[in-house]
Amino acid sequence: MSATTTEPLSYLDNTGDDPTVRARLVVGDNDFHAVTNKVCGIVESPQPRLWWVAFAISSSLTLVLLAMIAYLVTTGIGVWGLMIPVGWGYAIVNFVFWVGIGHAGTLISAILFLLRQRWRTSINRFAEGMTIFAVVCAGVFPGIHVGRVWFAYWLAPIPNQMSMWPNFRSPLLWDVFAVGTYATVSLLFWYMGMIPDLAALRDRAKTKIRYYAYGLLALGWRSSNRHWHRFEFAYLLLAALATPLVLSVHSVVSFDFAVSIMPGWHTTIFPPYFVAGAIFSGFAMVVTLVIPVRRIYGLQEIITKRHLENMAKIMLATGTMVGFAYSTEFFIAWYSGNTYEAFTFMNRAFGPYAWAYWTMVTCNVLVPQVFWMKRFRTNTILLWIASVLINVGMWFERFVIVVSSLSRDYLPTSWGYYRPSIVDILTFVGSFGLFFTLFLLFVRFLPIVGMAEVKGVMPQAHLDRPGHRGHGDYHGDITGTEVLS
Amino acid sequence: MSKTAEHAGLYGYLASFDLVDEFLVAATRVRDAGYTHWDAHSPFVIHGLDAAMGVKKTVLPYIVFVAGLTGAAVGILLQWWTNAVDYPFLISGKPLFSLPANIPIAFETTILFAAISALVGMLVLNRLPQLYHPLFANRSFKRATDDRFFISIEAVDPLFDPTTTRELLESISGRPIEEIEDQP
Numbered sequence: 034m035s036a037t038t039t040e041p042l043s044y045l046d047n048t049g050d051d052p053t054v055r056a057r058l059v060v061g062d063n064d065f066h067a068v069t070n071k072v073c074g075i076v077e078s079p080q081p082r083l084w085w086v087a088f089a090i091s092s093s094l095t096l097v098l099l100a101m102i103a104y105l106v107t108t109g110i111g112v113w114g115l116m117i118p119v120g121w122g123y124a125i126v127n128f129v130f131w132v133g134i135g136h137a138g139t140l141i142s143a144i145l146f147l148l149r150q151r152w153r154t155s156i157n158r159f160a161e162g163m164t165i166f167a168v169v170c171a172g173v174f175p176g177i178h179v180g181r182v183w184f185a186y187w188l189a190p191i192p193n194q195m196s197m198w199p200n201f202r203s204p205l206l207w208d209v210f211a212v213g214t215y216a217t218v219s220l221l222f223w224y225m226g227m228i229p230d231l232a233a234l235r236d237r238a239k240t241k242i243r244y245y246a247y248g249l250l251a252l253g254w255r256s257s258n259r260h261w262h263r264f265e266f267a268y269l270l271l272a273a274l275a276t277p278l279v280l281s282v283h284s285v286v287s288f289d290f291a292v293s294i295m296p297g298w299h300t301t302i303f304p305p306y307f308v309a310g311a312i313f314s315g316f317a318m319v320v321t322l323v324i325p326v327r328r329i330y331g332l333q334e335i336i337t338k339r340h341l342e343n344m345a346k347i348m349l350a351t352g353t354m355v356g357f358a359y360s361t362e363f364f365i366a367w368y369s370g371n372t373y374e375a376f377t378f379m380n381r382a383f384g385p386y387a388w389a390y391w392t393m394v395t396c397n398v399l400v401p402q403v404f405w406m407k408r409f410r411t412n413t414i415l416l417w418i419a420s421v422l423i424n425v426g427m428w429f430e431r432f433v434i435v436v437s438s439l440s441r442d443y444l445p446t447s448w449g450y451y452r453p454s455i456v457d458i459l460t461f462v463g464s465f466g467l468f469f470t471l472f473l474l475f476v477r478f479l480p481i482v483g484m485a486e487v488k489g490v491m492p493q494a495h496l497d498r499p500g501h502r503g504h505g506d507y508h509g510d511i512t513g514t515e516v517l518s
Numbered sequence: 519m520s521k522t523a524e525h526a527g528l529y530g531y532l533a534s535f536d537l538v539d540e541f542l543v544a545a546t547r548v549r550d551a552g553y554t555h556w557d558a559h560s561p562f563v564i565h566g567l568d569a570a571m572g573v574k575k576t577v578l579p580y581i582v583f584v585a586g587l588t589g590a591a592v593g594i595l596l597q598w599w600t601n602a603v604d605y606p607f608l609i610s611g612k613p614l615f616s617l618p619a620n621i622p623i624a625f626e627t628t629i630l631f632a633a634i635s636a637l638v639g640m641l642v643l644n645r646l647p648q649l650y651h652p653l654f655a656n657r658s659f660k661r662a663t664d665d666r667f668f669i670s671i672e673a674v675d676p677l678f679d680p681t682t683t684r685e686l687l688e689s690i691s692g693r694p695i696e697e698i699e700d701q702p
Contacts, residue, residue: 065561065665190600198600200607202619210626218633225637233561233663252647255654256559256662258545258567260644263576265563267640270582271633278629285622488665489562494538 047339048411058152058490061334065488068335072230072482073237075330080477083329088473094466101460102177110180112456119439119451124178125289127461129431130314131171131468132212132286133307134424136279137315138164139219142226143275146268152343154486155336158230159326160319161223162481166471167318168216170464175208177460204288211285218278222271225264228254230480283311290434297377297438300365306358313351313397314427316344320420324413326476335482338411345410348423352401355430359398377438385450386437389429396426529652529698530556530672531683532659533691538564541667544690545570548669551686555675559659559668581639582632589631593624652698670698 047056059068105112115122138161145153179185188209190199199206231247232254238244254260284304291303320341327336366378381390400422403409409416441448475481488494535541545558549572558571567573594617601607602614612619641647653659653670662668669691671683687695 069561069664190596196605198605198607200609201597201601201623202607202609202612204622207622207626210623214626214630214633217630221633221637225640229561229663236660236663248649252641253649253651254646254663255651256561256668257644258558258560258564258571259573260646261560261563262568262573263578263640263643266576266578267636270579270636274582274586274629274633274636277625278633281622281625281629288622485562485663489564494562494564 047337048342048407056339057492058155058337058339059335059487060337063334063491064493065491068482068484068487068491069233069237071330071332071335072480072484073234075476075481076234076478077237077239081329084473084477087469091466091469091473094463095470096463096466097459098173098463098467101456101463102173104456105177105460106182110178112454114452114454114457116449116451118442118447118449119436121435121439122451123453123457123461124174126428126431126435127464128171128174128178129286129307129435130428131167131174131464133283133311133314133427133431134318135164135167135171135215135219135315136283136308136311137319138162139215139222139275139279140312140315141319142222143272143279146272147276150343151490152340154483154490155340156319156323156344156482157486158223158226158483159323159336159481160315161219161226162475162479163319163322163472164219164315165216165223166468166475167315168212168219169471170468172212172216173464173467175212204285204292207285208289211282215278215282218271218275222275225267225271226483226486227480228252228264229256229485230483232256233484234480280308283307295438295442296371296373297381297434300362302358302361302365306355306362309351309354309358310397310427310430313348313355313401314424316348316351317420317423317427320344320348320416321424322472324417324420326481328413330476330481332482335487338413341413341416342407342410345404345416345419348420349401349404352397352404352423356394356398359394373443377441380441381433381437384437384441386433386440389433390437393426393429393433396422397430400426525673525678525680527700528673528680529700530670530675530678531687532653532656532696532698533669533687534658534661534693534696535667535669535691538667540691541669542566542570544669547690548671548686551677553671553675553677555672555678557670557672559653559662559670561663561665561667564667576643578636578639578643582636585635585639586628586632589628590624592631593627594620596627597623652700656696656698658696673700 047058047060049056063071113122113124138157141153141160142157145157176182176185179188187193188199188206190201228251232251235244235247235251238247284307287303287307290298291300293299323336324341327333363378363382366374369375381387400419403415403419409419436451440451533544535544541558541560542564545567548556549570558567560567597620598615606614608614658666659668669687671678671687675683677683684695
């Protein structure tokens with residue numbers, strides 16, 4: 034491109050703001066084949082050294098997680114820092130943290146799909162994968178938190194030796210169903226969207242193992258339009274089903290707190306506040322992962338700066354919502370005239386856990402405000418640092434909610450100060466190992482960009498004749514192919 | 519009349535296209551010629567192709583709706599049976615069965631049943647998994663998942679004729695028409 038170009042959106046920079054020009058979502062000189070080559074190439078060529086280093090670290094940390102779980106199960110829940118009055122510690126904090134992160138994938142794949150946000154195509158596979166791995170990590174914690182893990186099946190409505198059923202009016206059981214449904218539906222959504230791309234890997238396979246493995250997973254997909262028709266419908270239906278689901282999951286998680294009578298927990302703001310926080314943290318994690326991946330695997334032309342910028346804008350919006358929720362909580366604590374509620378909030382901000390509270394406020398409310406400036410949205414290093422800080426802040430948010438309320442409730446005689454044990458900390462660190470191990474395996478073996486969807490939003494996918502604008506959907510201007518309602 | 523005997527060993531013809539425009543026009547031509555056993559293959563969804571091919575709207579939404587209702591009923595009945603009938607659970611003097619407390623789980627089972635039926639229904643209606651298909655034997659067809667568009671007309675179509683069908687495809691595609699064998 035010469036410098037004299039007058040086009041507002043250049044070939045390589047698609048971060049312009051001119052609403053009359055539809056921004057390119059794949060920049061550079063890429064055709065359909067180039068997209069296939071780039072995305073399949075990640076799986077087909079040997080992994081860079083960095084992948085092996087990362088895998089060595091993350092799989093070692095996974096072993097730490099397994100060792101800590103083994104120690105917990107063989108010794109008992111006393112190895113954690115739990116005490117009275119803080120009976121919910123790291124396990125619940127980590128559970129809520131990971132479930133929250135797991136919200137971005139379905140948000141991107143379902144809500145942004147229904148809102149016709151075409152930029153989602155480059156990052157949705159990636160985010161959905163991340164969602165599933167985060168939900169796996171989340172599922173570990175309540176499972177081991179029950180103490181006697183061999184009785185974890187009591188959570189499910191399975192006839193057992195005591196002839197007892199679980200109490201369906203308990204939010205803890207709603208949680209089992211909400212998270213279980215969410216994990217299942219996310220997995221279905223992820224897999225279904227991947228079928229055409231697995232077929233692409235099958236068709237490029239050079240070895241027998243690859244051919245049969247991807248062939249089996251692709252279920253014999255042959256790109257038939259009669260199949261695509263039902264596929265599209267199924268995708269739309271799943272998006273429509275997953276949209277209320279994704280909003281329900283963190284609402285139900287928040288019920289675990291809101292339905293109790295603990296000061297600081299018993300508030301009606303919790304469901305929307307938790308959902309906003311979940312989307313916030315989920316996008317932060319997507320950004321944290323996608324920035325190194327796009328660089329290492331050379332995907333800058335598919336996951337463009339515009340994608341990163343859009344995610345930064347969502348983080349700004351949801352981060353501000355979270356900040357608003359923090360201040361609303363404070364206001365209501367005062368306005369309600371409830372002494373205990375007011376005390377809890379003063380205690381959060383100025384009590385023994387003030388350090389955690391102000392870490393949370395700094396990372397979640399102040400840090401995302403930098404995204405008002407374009408420089409911070411498009412500079413990948415600054416964006417990455419901000420996203421990591423947001424992840425930290427969101428973990429502290431859950432820590433503040435869980436621990437500060439429990440440690441000082443109604444009776445001053447039963448106050449306490451919770452400190453995690455080394456086992457708590459190593460279990461948490463180990464869960465990152467599990468998350469990154471699964472993620473690295475995903476990058477290694479599966480298509481991390483939804484090729485079929487990205488191709489559909491490329492300019493070449495649209496009619497490009499005189500008289501046609503060349504973007505957007507097909508409008509039925511070939512005689513006989515009018516799009517019927 | 520058994521067409522399979524007439525064109526023994528022939529699955530059909532395959533024409534290929536490079537551009538979306540050509541592909542859409544070609545699909546309307548095949549549709550207007552009256553073929554019924556034919557298909558269009560593209561690496562991604564092309565909007566307008568359903569109309570160009572005359573594909574009827576799928577019944578999948580109805581299946582998913584019924585599955586969702588089933589899920590809701592299962593969720594409610596499960597909670598009613600377990601907590602109010604089989605093992606009455608009296609907690610804080612609350613009613614044994616009250617809808618508000620049972621909504622979250624009924625909602626989750628609705629979504630769960632509907633979502634599973636959407637995926638399974640899509641696969642069953644598409645007759646997938648079908649790991650073998652005669653088209654897979656064709657080397658150039660491998661690009662159907664990459665960057666090329668194809669139209670296949672099957673020999674079992676009542677209108678299929680080795681000469682006229684080939685002529686039709688040749689008139690709409692700039693590339694040689696390939697024969698697809700029925701045997702692996």
